[in-house]
Amino acid sequence: MSKELKIYEMYKLLYEMYGPQGWWPFIKSGYDKGNYKFDKTSDEIFEVALGTILTQNTTFKSVVKSLQNLQELDALTASSIKKLDLDILKLAIKPSGYFNQKSRYILEYISFGESLDGRVPSRDELLSVLGIGQESADSILLYGYNQGEFEIDAYTKRVLLELGFIDEKAKYRDMKELMQNSIKEFVKDEEELVKVYQEYHALIVNHSKEFYSKKPYGVGCMLKERFSC
């Protein structure tokens, strides 16, 4: 089996095992797993960016707590967060850690968002925002703007490494191209491709929480048993 086919087959197996993940459970719109909403409102897109920043090196459970805190303050939109007292904002996002950095990142992102005037940002534009690195840029583009940008995270690298698809010195772009080129061989429809990117990344994270969180990695992982190189 080619490397590319293995990567696509791994997606199918993960989807079979866990089902649709429906990432970014939009608090305000009640996001429904598997029911894809390809035209998100600007408030929903902002919530993706907000969640993306909060979740940096943090468990999503903590992020949900922060988002709930903001919701209680009626501050889940860019304009409402901007009106918050800085100390209140920091207190609300405190459960997610790094609240000094992240509060700044959020405010930086808000002013960046205003400069867009409704336009879809390019990846480079996103990367120019303080606090937005490669993964966050791809997260915002993939889940917020439904663009075909695969998101690589620490789990993805861990899995690809453990299964022998990459070596230790693989860079973000290497892994992203491997995933995208592999999936593109088998998924031709553009909208379906984005959906697969969204689900695949989420499925990897979900799967990795069980099999790739503690060493030794991959014990009992069926991907490792069936698709190792």
Add this chain to the structure above:
DNA sequence: AGCCAGGCTACCG
């Protein structure tokens, strides 16, 4: 008690 979490920036050589 110690390690990890759905990273990123700043600063080092």
Add this chain to the structure above:
DNA sequence: CGGTAGCATGGC
């Protein structure tokens, strides 16, 4: 360029 300390709280 590549490598790494610092950021902070919460869960197990």
